[in-house]
Amino acid sequence: MATGNPDWIRLDKALSIEADKGCTNLQGNQYQFNEFLCLNFGQSPPTGTPTSDRRKWQNFAAQYADYSNLSVAQRKTLISQTRQFLYELRKTLETPRELPPPKLPKTTAITDKKASLRPVTLDQSLNNLAEVGYKRGELLKRLGLHTVKDILFYYPRDHIDYARQVAISNLVAGETVTIVGTVKRCNCFTSPKNKKLSIFELILRDHTGHIKLNRFFAGTRFTSRGWQERQKRIYPLGSIVAASGLVKQNRYGITLDNPEIEVLDSVGSSIESLKIGRVLPVYPLTEGVGADLIRKAIIASLEAIKQIRDPLPRVLREQYGLMGLKDAIGNIHFPETPELLAHARRRLVFDEFFYLQLGFLQRRQEQKQVHNSAVFTPQGKLIKQFDDILPFKLTNAQQRVINEILEDLNSVTPMNRLVQGDVGAGKTIVAVFAILAALQSGYQAALMAPTEVLAEQHYRKFIPWFNQLYLPVELLTGSTKKAKREEIHRQLQTGELPLLVGTHALIQDPVNFQKLGLVVIDEQHRFGVQQRAKLLAKGKSPHVLTMTATPIPRTLALTLHGDLDVSQIDELPPGRQAIQTTVLTGKERTQAYDLIRREVAQGRQVYIIFPMIEESEKLDVKAAVEEHKKLSEKVFPDFKIGLLHGRMSSTAKDEVLTAFRDNEYQIIVSTTVIEVGVDVPNATIMLIENAERFGLSQLHQLRGRVGRGSHKSYCLLMSSSKTPDVRQRLTVLEQSQDGFFISEMDLRFRGPGTVLGTRQSGLPDFALASLVEDQEVLELARLAAEKIIVADQTLGSLPSLKKELETRYKKLMGGEILT
Structure with missing residues (x-):
């Protein structure tokens, strides 16, 4: 028997048989009962045995040496005490104790550990970093990353919080966590259903329970027996392991989805991984450039952070509670806590907005100093x-x-004014x-x-x-x-x-x-x-x-038109009445058609709109053509129905619209080409098919094609979607006629790029800033920029800020003016 590793089963069996046979000191194949017990208790107690139990263990060796001199009653008592002792000791040794949390990595610790012997500079090529090298440095250039400074300012698009360590029994599906436990079983084998798939299984246990983790490796190189055995040797039984990942619930119970796993040196030792037990940065990637490569390059570059100079004046940073730029860069990549990450992000979002607004305001001041425009007579x-x-x-x-x-x-200064107005304003x-x-x-x-x-x-x-x-x-x-x-x-x-x-x-x-x-x-x-x-x-x-005619929220206006004077026509002409808007399902289509018949019978007209299918204009046209045929032949055979779509010639479109204006068509079936520029006061119904595929602002624009006359008008939004989010969006149209409010809600539901409709909208590309989530920071940045421009329009007293503005503003705006 190996020292410190008793054969619990043989011991228990020997004690049980001796008790059953009347404690007669049975003779075994090699030893008598008491000799067998003396041999076992004469060795060192199992590893991890508490000090008090070690003494008891040694005492049992002496008592079994004197076993033949004991009465039967004394023998029974000794065997009973021995069995109870072994049961409790085994339970103590095999029940996992709560493991102290591992020492989580700190950004500074990573920097110190990874720092190369030669100092890293901001202008240094990534190819020259030992951790990157020429080949991988060339790959990073695909992302526009050439120097150390480039990669330090290459912000993560998201973060996964693995910094929170939880006990196995407290895992909740949907959370990202780190667990620490003892390896109870490890296996690696080829899937019986797929000969090119290798499955790695690990069972961990802590003081609260156990969990089974799986990782899957596709490819024949992972199915070799040698590779699979090497994986098993990495995680020996009894070793302490940290694992991070997204908690998922499957039919077998709770697990971590594709976890990151690291064996720790000992209980409470530091986690060395770049992924486990920390707030993990997630970067925008491209083909051939993996996340690990970017993280390694950034860690190799962190040393150069101390060379970064903060262009923002200290007074301004203190006034607005902003973290210093060096700390912000360090913590946006490898934050020590989620709180530091929030402060870092706020500072860097402020910078993105601030330099944009500073550029807008400076250009606006420059425009006001141009005095070569024509002067128009206001009265004439x-x-x-x-x-x-x-x-x-x-x-x-x-x-x-x-x-x-x-x-x-x-004025001799050129006007640069935006007029926003709701539909029909x-x-x-x-x-x-x-x-x-x-x-x-x-x-x-x-x-x-x-x-x-x-x-x-x-x-x-x-x-x-x-x-x-x-x-x-x-x-x-x-x-x-x-x-x-x-x-x-x-x-x-x-x-x-x-x-x-x-x-x-x-x-x-x-x-x-x-x-x-x-x-x-x-x-x-x-x-x-x-x-x-x-x-x-x-x-x-x-x-x-x-x-x-697409009112946009203030946040979008500041971002797109920060250098413009903005006027709002926030009042509709008298006589414009609210349009009754209703969301309908396919089951309620009959009611919609009945309303159309009633309105047409009274001499009114109707729009029926189909969404644009972005993938194929042909499909878009086909849907409209087929629906036009169905409506003309089966649904409304007594009405004249026109057809309008984007593939018609301008002359053909004009003929259809003119006929509709002249009431030669009672109904017009159209794609979204009808959205703007059509003014038919006699039209009272706007039926929009598949309304869930439109943005709120676009639906509001379409709705504005009716209600232009004196008759009560209706907008019917047909949607077969049962998604709660869709219903919530469309309900906004039912409840509001205010284009500015609708646009604000559209921004929140869909984001600015979709609201504005095209990538040619002039919307700057922000690395971190969100026009939905960071409105407060945008307003703050605008205020700070206004104060600086008022104090020093040319930024002559702030050379660092001026230089940073030139770089940032050109990058944000693509080197082009907005208006």
Whole structure:
């Protein structure tokens, strides 16, 4: 028998048989009963035996040596005491004790341990780091990471909190944790169902229970017996192991999903892993660049953090409670606690917002010092005449915004103003006043819209007004005939044509204005930065008026238009009534069709909209065409139904819309091409199919196509989705008609990129900042930037800050202006 490792089963069996046979000191194959006991108790007690039990163990050896001199009663008592002692000792030794928590790693400890003999500098190439090397350094360049500074400022996109150690019995599905336990069993074998899959099993036990962990290795190299045996030798029975991962509940119980595992040197020793027992950074990756490579490169670079200089003045950091930049960089990668991570993230998010706002405000100040724009007369013949022919009274909000615009135009500093207004708020009228101010001052104006439908709608609105003022206006789109296009070009150059309305054709064509003084851009977020800049370049510092019918929350406005003056038309014209909005399921379709029949019977008209299928415009068109056929032949055979989709020619679209306006079609089936630019006061129902596939702001835009007349209007949102989130989103439309509130909710539900619709929206790429979660930090950063610009517009007294601004602002904005 091995020293310190008794054969519990043979001992218990010998004692049991001796007791059953009357304590006669039975003769075994080799020894008598008392001799066998003397041999066992004569050896050292098992490893881990408490001191008091070690004495008892030795006493039993002496008592069994005298066993033959004891009476039967004394023998029975001794055997009973021995069995009880062995039972309790075995229970003590085999029941896991609560293990002290391992010493979790600290960022500073990692830095000190991994620091190379040669000092690491911020400008040093990653290829030159011993831990990275040339080959892996070349891989990191795929992420734009060339130097030590690059990788230190390459922030994690997320963090997984493995720093919290819990007992096995306290594991809760969905949490990320670290457990520490003793290995009770380890096995590694090839899956019987898949010969290319190796399964690693580990059973850990702590003082509260046990858990089975699995890892799976795909590939024939993992199915070799040698590899599997090596895995088992890494985790010997009785060794102490730390494991981190996401807690999952499966049919076999609680486990950790694909855990990270490390064998500890001893109870309470430090965890050496870069993953286990810490708040683990998760980085954006690309093909060929794994997370471990980035973590190793960052750890090798941490030493250089002490060389970073903080551009933010100490007074500003203290005023806003911001962590120092060095500490923030260290703790964003390898935070010592979740609290330090939160402080680090807040500081770095502040930086992202702050430099953007500082750049906006500095540019705004520079714009105000430009004094070469045309000065327009705010009061003049054309504006007075237009005011007189308007058949309605302007709202207070419209008049306020017009006054703000005319004041801007009466200055040598170029206007740069955004007008936000809800659907039907009357932005077009406001734009006309600005255009007339330019025209009566001897300048030309251009209005650019993102789609032909919207450009045509503006053109149609302008024609009756401008005819009464005896002013020519033309439309230039991709569908404009060659002869007409050339005539427009000629009239612009001679100055005969004062106003041109168009689409991207305004910047794609060789369009040359004689004297461009005002640029109006509608739904400006749909244009790319360069597209807007090209139009502005056709004049000499022209005044710029941008408009959007998609109201955006203040956080988005500050991020997109921080250098603009923003006006809001926050009042609808009188007579615009609320549109009754209802979310319907497929089972309630009959009710929707009944309402449509009733409205059409009273002479009203209806829109039926289908969502755009982004993957394929062909499918988008096919769905609309098939539904149009079904509705025409089976559902509403007595009504005339028009069809409108994005693949139709501009002429065909125009014919359908004109027929709908003239009530030749009672129903129009359309894709989202109908979203803007269609004004049919007689339309009272907007039925939107698969409403869950639209954003709230887009649904609100579509809803705005009805309710433009005096009749009660309805918006029906058909959705077959049973997801609670979908129902919650669509309920917002049922409860609110306020575009600004709806946009705020859309931002929270879907995020800014989706709300704005395209990646050309000019939205900066933030590494950490979230416009939804970090609104308070954005407001703080704006306030701090305003204070600094007021104190020193050129930042001459803050050279470090000025240099950082130049680098950051260009990077955030892609080197392009926004407006």
